[in-house]
Amino acid sequence: MKVDYRELVHTDRVHGSLLHDPEIFADEMERIFVQGWVFVGHESEVKNGGDWVKRQLGNESVLMVRAESGEVNVLANRCSHRGTALCWEHNGNAAFFQCTYHNWRFGLDGDLRAVPFPDGYSKPKEDLGLDRAGQIAVYRGFVFANLDGLAGTIDEHLGPAGYELIDRLCEMSPSGKIDLSKGWIGHRVQSNWKLWPESDSDGYHVGFVHASMSASTDTYYDDVAVGGDAVKSSRAVDYGRGHLELDWRPSYKKELSWLGVTRDRVKEYYSALAQRVGNDLADQMLWDGPPHAFLFPNLFLGETVIAIVEPVSPGEMIHHHTSVQFDGADDAFNERLLRQTEAAVGPASFITTDDAITAERIQAGVSGTDRSWSSTSRGWIDLSRGLHREEINDDGVRSSDASDETTNRGFWYRYLDAMSGKDRH
């Protein structure tokens, strides 16, 4: 039976069945991950011609490949002959992709180059290339793809805010470029994928879920996200189109809070940065830090961490993360970012481990809800916090106290558009 998403997503609440219903999951993989724009990877992961990485976009395995021409392609990891996966390692370098079943050979652009015993085919080779993403867009190294090619433009998807958030991160690098080639760490979580956009952009839980961290170490989250004053000055922001930010900037009590050091420890980085942007701007950046933001549907800009949300099944997902490395910064600075990443994010970290357990507990809690209950009062998740005090500016940007569910609602507004076909042209 066709799902009516308007019955399940309301402004102040969403239905628990959205987090476990297999039909809904199947719809999402098609409408969000095939028909919409998704984040694939970063150009710095494929620096040289022939470099490739394997990524999972919803149900589809793809290869992000640097062609010899320098162009980045996003190709289906699926032989156009009989469907065999071409690559099964995480990454590599290749002059071509060759299927192990009948040795069909494809170029880095996905074109079919050679087949054994070609006299058996009357079809032209041009018709037998690999499936490739219908649209690809690259912005400051971030590679986005829309598999079916019908999603509208990347400008419509990202909007001014999507670009500004990426800019704000990249501008903190001495060269204006970031590098994401330290590899991705996978955290396998027994929860629906949509609980991570919520967790990554939820400012209400920090003092509770992460109480053990506050109690055992000095953390800047105590200043920006825990307790009365902090959650009043930091902002939960919904830029529209599912792009969200927890804006800590108003709450930082000193420069470099977000890195947990004083300026004398990062002198080299500061002077390299100031050389490009000037001292005033560099000073401001040391205060503000990189953004804590989520770009619909699968990209988390987690300050000095980048994460990808990968759905596996209705109750299973992988949170992949890597450490931002600033191009042009000294080795000691970038190593500090690696150590900070290891402390904050991943299966053995001090922070997101407790988010993961919370997501698993939500999954356990909602898994008994049924879609048919949406006409009753049973099985709902309340997201009304702060609705009465949310502000909307002239650009339609909504913001409220950091502990308000403005960001959570922002995710679901865009979700409803995507699932009910409003994103389509």
Place this chain on the structure above:
Amino acid sequence: MISAELRAEVEDFLYREARFADEFSLEEWEALLTDDFHYWVPAGRLEGDPSKQLAYLNDNRARVATRIRQLQTGKRLSQLPNSPMRRVISNIEIEPRNDEGISVVANFVIYELAAQSSGELRVWPGQAQYRLERIAGNLRMSAKWIELVTAHAGQRNLTFLI
């Protein structure tokens, strides 16, 4: 060829360390560490310079102290309750080094129950590399490096002492 006495002493140490970890005897476990202890679980093989890589876990002595304090707060959700777990250690190879330290390599399998959430039984196979030092006559651990069989595949909750 190492002596039977040294082998017995090293094996006793490893089994004790394993039991303290399995039972969340955190103070006892921490007392086995040297001041320069290094704890490392890479997302691949045990090779290369740990400081240049992004790992699951890469703790110096100060960070492992924080890890233990966090577990001791009683608020660590991902270990509330602690995972019931037992590990088996085998294939122990011992190599004394020139500087009086001892390098040890062993295989392990941990059986862990995810009591905090789904309740599934999780199996963690891998190799542990230890560096032991003799301090005031007693063995202490100055490094524990873990190579998981699943290192490349991503992990579930890894907030116990592996």
